[in-house]
Amino acid sequence: MAAFAGHSIIITGASEGIGRALALALAPQRPRLALAARNHARLDSVAEQCRALGAVVRVQVTDVTDPNACRALIQDTATEFGAIDVLVLNAGGTMWTRFDRVEDPTIFERIMRLNYLGSVYPTLHALPHLKKSRGRIVAVSSVAGLIGVPERTAYAASKHAVTGFFDSLRIEVQDTGVTVTLVHPDFVISEIHRRALGPDGRPLGENPMSGSRVMSAERCARLIVRAIERRDRALITSARGRLGRWLRLVAPLAIDRMAANAIRNRR
8 A cells, every 4th residue: 555645745846856856756646745836827736636646635825924824724724634644845945146246135034934934934833733643744945955065155054944844843743643854855956956046046047957967856855755665764865965064073075075076076
């Protein structure tokens, strides 16, 4: 039997990128999917594909930076589906500029609200339901949540916050049956890079990523599904990410050079 057949799963940031790929990867198992994002048209497109694959799907336009919208997402999903078994916190955004070239300092608040508080708010309202179902929390952080990454200071700071929050929450809920899986993708082909904020606070409008080390969203989604099934504590999706985590402790100058080269070469 499929691991998630009949399970109620919420995915934020589900309209594109990793969130979209994850919804499509889960749909053949016939779960009940609640797909949340800000773009209604793209959500409807994903929902239609997921239904064709066998999932029951509800769509809710949600701005995760709004705590009231997050409350409504959780309450409406619990009411319609009767439970919440898995909460996937995937919505996010990034920036791409050196700190000494930043013209609009509100970038830092905007990224922190989206990536960090946009994960905290849904978790706050979903946790009572997850305790009842002995469910799963899946927080999509980043390799940038484990090490420093140049030109992405706001993004790395927000993802370090995500990592710290969910590592702490895991300890708090360890006796409830709720598990926390932190996902740390390396570079993934996604619209998040095209919409990355530049020094003036406006989206770049082009994807600066290239190279063979950039993982597809579909490959990343398959790894995440397996990690959710096993209730893994953490998933680091690349070998260099796993290496970097340990190099940071034993050879910090080496990981600094590795991070600088990755950004310089855009891969």
